Amino acid sequence: MNQKEIYKNDLLVLPKWESYLLQSSGLPGPRANLTLLYVAAELGNEEIFRSFLDFQVEDDHHGDxxxxxxxMCGVVGxxxxxxxGxxxxxxxxxxxASDSRWRIRESVAMALQIYGEYNMERLLSEMAIWSVERLLEQRAAVAAICEPKLLKDARYGEKLFIILNQTTSSLLIEDNRKxxxxxxxxxxxxxxxxxxIAAYPDQGKNAFQPWLNYENKDIxxxxxxxxxxxxxxxxxxIWVERCKDKIGVK
Structure with a gap:
C-alpha cells in the first residue's frame, strides 16, 4: 500500500478531517504535503470544501x-x-488567485489544472480572460495552463501562446516593477x-522568437x-544556442 492509499483509507474512516490534515500537512516546513492535499480534493465534497475555506487561520506572513x-485543500477542491459543473x-x-498568501495562490493553479484535465478548451478560454486582468490573476493563468500533462493535444497550442504573449506584454507596461x-x-x-515550447515546438519557437528583439531587461x-x-x-x-546568441547570453 503506497502513501496515497494510506491517506485515502485514513480519511474515509474519519468523520472530521481537519485534525488529521493539520497533523500531516508538512507545515511548518518548506513543502506542504501535496499528496495528501490531492487526496483530500479527490475524496472531498462541496460541503467539506466550503468548511475548509471558512477555516480560521492564524496570522502567518510566511505561509507556514x-x-x-x-x-489550500478547500481551494484545490x-x-x-x-x-x-x-x-x-x-x-x-x-x-x-490574488490572495496575499503564496501557498493559496499556488493552490489556485492546482485547482485550475484539475479542471483542465476535465475540460482544457474551457480552461484556456477562461484563462484568456484572466490574462488581461490583474497581474496575480495573469500569473495564475500561465501557471495553470503551462503544465505538461495538459498539453497533449495540438489544438491547444494557438490559444496557449496567445495567453503567453499577452501576459508577457504586461511586463512592458507595468510601472511598479517591485x-x-x-x-x-x-x-x-x-x-x-x-x-x-517543449509541448508545441514549431508554434512555440515562432511565438518566442519575436521577443528576442526586445531590449527590456525584464523580458x-x-x-x-x-x-x-x-x-x-x-x-x-542548436535553436537554443542561436537564441542565446541573439540576446547575448552564454
Missing amino acids: SPDEFIV LGKLLAQ KEEYWVQLKRY EDGFLVLKKALAYCWSVA RWVLKENLTKNRLQKMDS
Missing part, C-alpha cells in the same frame, strides 16, 4: 501555518467542483515559456531563464 493547509466557483477561485504581482508573474513566465531575463531549461536543450539545442 498548518492552518493554511486546510484552506474548487477545481473538482468546477469540473462537476458548479460554475459559480469561478468567481471565488479567481479571488483566491510590486508583488509583477515579480511573481515574471518568475512564472521564466519557466512557462519553456514548458509550452530579457525571462528569455534567458527559459533558454537555460533542460527541456529546451533536449528539444533543440
